[in-house]
Amino acid sequence: MNINDLIDAVRADMAAHGVETDDKLIADGVLHRAHAEGDKVGTLNISYLIHADGNPSWYFEYFPRSIKKTGSLAGERRTLTPSERRQIETERKKRQRERHQRQKAAAEKARAIWHKANPIPSTRHHGYLIKKGVKPFQVRHYNEALVILLYNESREPVNLQFIDAAGNKRFLAGGKKKGCFSVIGSATGADKVVICEGWATGASLHEELGVFVMVAMDAGNLEPVALVTRRLFPDAEIIIAGDNDESGTGQAAARKAALAVGGKYLIPEQAGADWNDVIAAGGAV
Structure with missing residues (x-):
């Protein structure tokens, strides 16, 4: 073989x-x-x-x-064999170059779209904001979609998330996501940082707690974003606000992320709920 x-x-x-x-x-x-x-x-x-x-x-x-x-x-x-190892290494480097090129092109497209997008003045101007009951913190509107800007560790814009009124989500094709995040609130003097999965959850947590929030976009990105957060805020308290997934994915990812940075994690008691669900229903964090 x-x-x-x-x-x-x-x-x-x-x-x-x-x-x-x-x-x-x-x-x-x-x-x-x-x-x-x-x-x-x-x-x-x-x-x-x-x-x-x-x-x-x-x-x-x-x-x-x-x-x-x-x-x-x-x-x-x-x-x-030595020949196979060289072949694999050549392919790996080629794929890496191609991935970097796609990410660079996506970052340029993200900046262009973000500059064309319009600020959203209030919750009532977009169906998703109305559905989730949150304010339009640092998001914009483009072609009927809510637009969320993602940054890398150097705070350079690298990707966008688009959310339509029904809550369907997508990112720019080829855009970098691992270790990248959206922000809600001001990081100036932040001694506590909350990290969560979804943007609406982050908006609810920011409004409820008044803290700086970093949105990882999904459970798999919680740990990479937590590690970035620890480098950016070495002395801050880091809290991972995970989702209570019926599959257990959100809970496990939140625990792992918190452990990686010496932080804490919070999970809603209700199965299938995130913190936006809890806060929208009048619950406390």
Whole structure:
């Protein structure tokens, strides 16, 4: 068996679950993203990892249909050849350059759209704000969507989140998200920082507590944003305001993020609730 046989086995497993990609797959034991055939151009809805050393094995996930699969070539054991290692390293560097180029283009597009977008004067000017019962803290309006600006650790604009009146959300294709965040309130003199998943949750927490809030956008980004926060505010108290997901994802991510930075975490008591739900219902944090 050579490395191409392993890649073919991974593609066959993906296809058996209705997931196909024309992207070149890299068997370097590192998590990668790929575009799925039939998905919108620029999206990377496949996450995969392929081990070629030892017992050849793989993992892939297709986010839109919540498909998660692992596989292996039972009974096979092998060691990468020097040629294969060079090939993998070449592909890795190529992918890294391509990712940086996409992120740079997305950041430029984010700045252009943000400058064209209009400030929102009050809650009643957008359906999502009305639905969530929050004020338009530092957000704008563009083509009927609420627009939220994301920053990197250097506070450079790098991405946008768009939310329509029904609450559907999307980011700029190719934009950087890991370790990036939106902010609500002023960071000046902040001795306490609250980190949460969604923007509406952050808006509710800021209004309720009067604290500086950093919005991570999803559970998987809580820990990366918490680590950035600790570097930016080394002496601040960090509180992770997680969601009470029925799957347990939000709770686990909040605990992990808090542990990583010596912080605290808060989870709503009600299953399926976030802090926007709690505050909107008249509850306390």
